[in-house]
Amino acid sequence: MKYRGDQNFYMCEIRKDFTIDATFKGNSSRFLNHSCDPNCKLEKWQVDGETRVGVFAARSINIGEPLTYDYR
Numbered sequence: 886m887k888y889r890g891d892q893n894f895y896m897c898e899i900r901k902d903f904t905i906d907a908t909f910k911g912n913s914s915r916f917l918n919h920s921c922d923p924n925c926k927l928e929k930w931q932v933d934g935e936t937r938v939g940v941f942a943a944r945s946i947n948i949g950e951p952l953t954y955d956y957r
């Protein structure tokens with residue numbers, strides 16, 4: 886799964902012909918920042934025949950700690 890983020894373009898490639906693009910619409914996962922030492926990870930699941938991307942804790946996270954994952 887590839888993810889590319891910059892000021893005006895947020896897109897997550899699920900397959901060659903299928904992407905999630907949060908440029909105009911998205912959910913609270915839009916607020917996760919990048920870190921090279923992230924506390925979260927993305928997982929791609931098949932749910933009822935649909936591809937879903939979920940954010941999961943990669944380690945124990947303290948209250949108030951920003952949620953991050955590796956954009957690359």
Ligand SMILES: C[S@@+](CC[C@H](N)C(=O)[O-])C[C@H]1O[C@@H](n2cnc3c(N)ncnc32)[C@H](O)[C@@H]1O
Binds near residue numbers: 892893895915918920
């Ligand atoms: C998906 S948004 C993350 C949420 C965003 N920080 C906000 O407050 O809405 C991605 C943008 O956040 C900023 N960003 C994400 N991670 C960052 C980091 N580690 N350091 C500085 N800016 C970051 C960049 O401007 C990036 O284009």
